[in-house]
Amino acid sequence: MGKAESHITNNLRALRFNHGEMTQLELAEKVGVTRQTIYAIEKNKYSPSLEVAFRIAMVFEVPLEEVFKFKA
């Protein structure tokens, strides 16, 4: 079941891998969402709110645009 193509992509999988293979659950707990929401973001099935996007960037200590990219 595919959704309409999103213009937002992300590097969550790579960032988790580069941060000691952080699990989806660990990231979810740090960000304050469910693990399923992290999974949905990684699979481009959900575009998070600006607040959650910033929280994810803060966990990895990188600018927001290193986590999410917008393709017009």
Added chain:
Amino acid sequence: MNNSFKENFQWVTLISVTAIYGYYFAKVIPTAGPDITVDQIALFGVLVALLVVVHIIGAMVLIAAARFQDPTPDERDKLVNLMGRSSASWMLAVGIFAGMAAAWFTEGNFWVMHVLLASLVLSQLVESATQIFHYRRGF
């Protein structure tokens, strides 16, 4: 498991509401008269109680299965919930107009009550199905 507690609970609701109210309508509609009978009200009461018990047991099982996860809804759960309720409100509005038509065109209270009950049931099914759809498809 990549389904959230909320998504799994919507499956419990969808299946249990379909089965329990499906049974109710299958038993009651063939015996339709002008007015609701005491037996029909008693059956309705028993089935509503059964539905509540099924939901409580379903929630307990799902919470136990997801013991390492917080079942508190996050922002995605809240958005999906809103989309489900939006779809359900349309079904409910249609049902209210159908109930008004039943009040106008039929004798007694049987059809009015059951059209309104059917609209409540269908709106719940639409809400659960819409939520499951958005959880699986993404948005």
